[in-house]
Amino acid sequence: MADTEYATGARFFRALLRQKKAATGAVILLFFLALALLAPLAFPGDPTRFVARQNQAPSARHLLGTNGQGQDVLAQLALGARTSLFVGFSVGFLITLLGLAIGMTAGYLGGLADGLLNTFTNVFLIIPALPLLITLASFLPPGATTVALVLTATSWAWPARVFRAQTLSLREKDFVAAALASGEGSRRIIFAEILPNMLSLVVSSFFGNVVYAIGADVGLAFLGFEDLNKVSWGTMLYWSQNNSALLTGSWWTFVPPGLCVALVAFAMTMLIYAIDEITNPRLRSEKEIAGVLKKLGLGQRRSTPVLPYGNER
């Protein structure tokens, strides 16, 4: 059990904080969370109200200028963070939950139930998500609930597959056999024995799902399949495109929201890499060996290095 040592509780998170990648990711993410939380205080009032002439370039009065409808871009950006992050995190959570439920059930039960659930998962995995998303979104009434439901329904399959594989391999471990032999029930084995041992996988999958959800939400809004009166990063991009920002040269209406989406996704990706590095000893040792080699003046090596006696790790 390579990851049990870290996977449980506080040590995992302490190790996470020591990582440079994790720190970068965490700082960016915290910045946006703070922005989302404090937005109503910093930018009181309706972000869709008319404040100045249309398409004005950034100035001291309006730090990010105004958009094609004469609205303040910075205020929209800050308040839009609330909508986009809320949708991203809640849908990411739902996807992870559904994936866990289906994947773990299949992996734990095995047999016919696994066969059926696994086929079901695979079918959903190969049906492309975006066309299905667009078609679903066009038939259902527009709104936040529709978006959340549709996004969850189209993207649980990948995490389910990952969780199933992990459950399958953990189920064969001795500690599960011991728990079974000591007469523990299925519920306890699933929640107290198997789940804590795949915590790192669940956390990184959650981050991945949040990234996906934010991106898909922005994409759907950009295509006009969401409530366009609501301010979010996606609707900002939609209005920017629809008010021909590209043809009037008002870059300040579409660069900031796109950059925010990218930064949040980047922060999450950094956290995922950091978790990978902590829980995968092979990646960690690669770094340590590189350090040792440098000290010995051996430079970069392609194959496994043969170290002089006394310097083995």
Place this chain on the structure above:
Amino acid sequence: MKYVLRQLGLYLLAAWVSVTLNFVLPRTMPGDPVTALVGKMRGRLDPQAIEALKATFGFTKGPLIQQYWQYLSHVMRGDFGLSLSAYPVKVTTIISTALGWTLLLGLVVIVLSFVIGTALGVLVGWKRGGLLDSILPGFLSFVGSFPYFFLAMLALFGLGFELKWFPMAHAYSDALSPSMSWAFVGSVLYHLVLPAGTVILVSVGGWLIGMRSTMVGVLAEDYVTMAEAKGLSERRVMYRYAARNAILPNMTQFGMSIGFVFGGQILTEIVFSYPGLGFYLVRAVNAHDYPLMQALFLMITLAILVANFIMDLLYVRLDPRVRAS
């Protein structure tokens, strides 16, 4: 063989699910979409067209199972009815022209991003810890976190609008008509640069990182040490020994990525007004052109399923272990 059959079964099942979803979805809407549509068209449809429309959707008087059967037989015959937004053009006519553009863009993007990403991954994995290795993966994963269409907007604005290096819309110059002349082919390629380039830039990082990590694993193998010890040239060890074995796991992702790349492509087509399937899909949705929309959804889904299946067949050719099991 068993593997191929199992995959084929899976794809057929997925195809059936999509076809059935296509049947069920319009029926979850309150009321009858055909009637709703006729209302929206404000009498511009003649009664014959309405009947034909109902027949294509399978919205007949009979019980649901009979409707489903009728719908299936229409799909089987490739009869998707007439487009409403471009009435009375056949849906299949619109699709056949759009399909070509989508295939062109999709193939260029998938092949180039795979080749470039894998080649860079080999280099970066080989010179681990080098200059390239410390810059490229980080940079590309940052670029990869941009939404596909946002990068497309940036490119359109910077290279198309500001610098006027590339055209801003369509698949070929408006002054030309499709023909097999050099001028036309050149124009098509010229119009392809930005849409393809942006999707490649976003998707190349995934290949690079995947290839790098399998390279790292393969380089630790004894046969690589052996090859080096034998004094083989660096190029030979890198390509013939390491890269060749590392590429296989990367190939498994190829099939999966087709769907994702296509998702990005739909959005890119919108930004560049590139007349592919994605462009028409969104246009059909906005115009409430349900026959066109349903046919496009099926077409796109089936195309991706077929592409995936071809990848599976290729994989069997490449990996003897799959063939043996």
